[in-house]
Amino acid sequence: MFKKLFPLLLLVPLSGCAGGNWGWYVVDPTTTSGYNNVWFLLTGLYYTVLLSVTAIVISIVIGLLVALPGLSTNKYLRGFNRVYVEFVRAVPILVLILWVYYGLPQLAGIAIGVFWAGVIALALSDSAFEAEIFRAGIQSIDKGQYEASHSISLNYYDTMRFVILPQAIRRILPALGNQLVYMLKMSSLVSVIGMQELTRKANELVVTEYRPLEIYTILVLEYLVLILIVSAGVRWLERRMQTDERN
Amino acid sequence: MTKNDQTALIEIESVSKFFGSFQALKSVSLNVTKGERVVVCGPSGSGKSTLIRCINQLEQHEEGDITVDGITHDGAAKSLNAIRQKVGMVFQQFNLFPHLSVLDNLTLGPVRARGMSKADAEKLAMQYLERVRIPEQSDKFPRQLSGGQQQRVAIARSLCMEPQIMLFDEPTSALDPEMINEVLDVMTELASSGMTMIVVTHEMGFARRVADTMVFMDHGEIVEVAPPEKFFKQPDSARCQDFLQKILHH
Secondary structure, three states: OHHHHHHHHHOOOOOOOOOOOOOHHHHOOOOHHHHHHHHHHHOHHHHHHHHHHHHHHHHHHHHHHHHHHHOOOOHHHHHHHHHHHHHHHOOOHHHHHHHHHHHHHHHHOOOOOHHHHHHHHHHHHHHHHHHHHHHHHHHOOOHHHHHHHHHOOOOHHHHHHHHHHHHHHHHHHHHHHHHHHHHHHHHHHHHHHOOOOHHHHHHHHHHHHOOHHHHHHHHHHHHHHHHHHHHHHHHHHHHHHHHHHHO | OOOOOOOEEEEEEEEEEEEOOEEEEEEEEEEEEOOOEEEEEOOOOOOHHHHHHHHOOOOOOOEEEEEEOOEEOOOOHHHHHHHHHHEEEEOOOOOOOOOOOHHHHHHHHHHHHOOOOHHHHHHHHHHHHHHOOOHHHOOOOHHHOOHHHHHHHHHHHHHOOOOOEEEEEOOOOOOOHHHHHHHHHHHHHHHHOOOEEEEEOOOHHHHHHHOOEEEEEEOOEEEEEEOHHHHHHOOOOHHHHHHHHHHHOO
């Protein structure tokens, strides 16, 4: 057993060597078919990235719109926030994807494409988490900041936009980065409704090439690289925003 | 405190304020005329801060009326905004916006709440930074400044709204001793320019120099109102005498 797993742990030769049980020829870019296969796998990046980025942007907007009523003194607004968060958070992402793609068209009477079904499901699911992150971030801002804003006659919108949110977003940036990473990974679930993203591409190639080990290993590496890039980006943004404040 | 001598700029009439079952203000009445400098003192928890925070409604009172320059707080956003435009406030903890430069701290209000252009607001801001004597710090961020400098920026930020009344809520209590005077000097200068001021402070030297009227509060009530000469020499109430004993002879 250990002998079989050992090469996998080392994630050895991604080159053309086809030793042991490995069949790296499937993804050997020096051969025509290998090159085509690698290219086929990589084309999934486009939809994985587009889907995740679109979904995270929408989920941040919804998250903020849901978080703000949660901070109100009005108990009905707070109630709306609670119900939304608890309800949406309770639905598994895969279930939401299936419901939006197969169920929602029946309810709404319009067809929803695979891409938008994926975006809607991912964005909704994530928005509940974003809402909680925003709420925590905004609540962490000292109440003196509100009082100072009131005392110079800023209205609610200006207070939020120019005083509270810029400070809150700096604080929640690591958490928002986490959510983006999470979103990238969860986008793989949209493959079940036929979205041509990374995971779907890999599945399709496995069906024709019968080389799951090699192809899924490549898939793992694709996500790994993507997420390392995102992490680096978020850290860069964090540093930049902090120097803004501290100089 | 009669209404017939001069028209009052601020009228506080039988104001009561509760925090849960605790009554922070017990039917407090006070009039402040234009240009008057009022210093409010009293033991902690006596309701001094609460009283001035009610004037611009950082705290909402439950009973009584507060009228500022003819506008009465009626719970509506319109009157609230009109009053806040007239009233500036300086806080114990400065409450500067840490993510904005000094200049942006000062221009935010004029640009967003008074509709000034960015250029005009910056000109105005520099003018008030000169007045609090730190124009050279305009590009810095609050946390690069000393406490005294931060509080002077906070005073300038309030002045940029060109208020008729300035409220000071223990402006020197969070400062290191060597920085207290630079803030008091700015406040004294402001007082001599004719600004209507209500100052909650324990700085009795400043009070003696600047105040027209001394107010002593205890347990949510105004116990004594007197001009400083009388207030410091022979206050009427025993509670006030006791307080002054403690604060002046420590």
